[in-house]
Amino acid sequence: MANYQTSIDTLFHALADPTRRAVVERLSQGSATVGELAEPVSMALPSFMQHLSVLEKDGIISSEKVGRVRTCHLRSGAFEALENWLGDRRVMWESRLDALENYLNNEQQN
Incomplete structure (x- = not known):
């Protein structure tokens, strides 16, 4: 559970910034250079x-450098x-919502 929670915490942290979300959104369309x-x-x-x-430290993207060009990819x-x-x-x-619906339906019938 600790690793599971830590992973979620790092993902939320990484995605909390609009610039990083924009990068993830762009990379969802395919790889791109820096x-x-x-x-x-x-x-x-x-x-x-x-x-x-x-993004790379938190495991969301990876990158590779060929010559002077660094290309990023979603992992x-x-x-x-x-x-x-x-x-x-x-x-x-x-x-919970199903249980509430059932309760309300039973109340209406009574």
């Missing part, structure tokens, strides 16, 4: 690289722990 990712962002490249570093399964956690919450709330 220059392509930084182009629409209005910040200095060293600051932008810190955002990429957070397969990066959001699996978060998807599982959200799925568990969904099951719990659907169950």
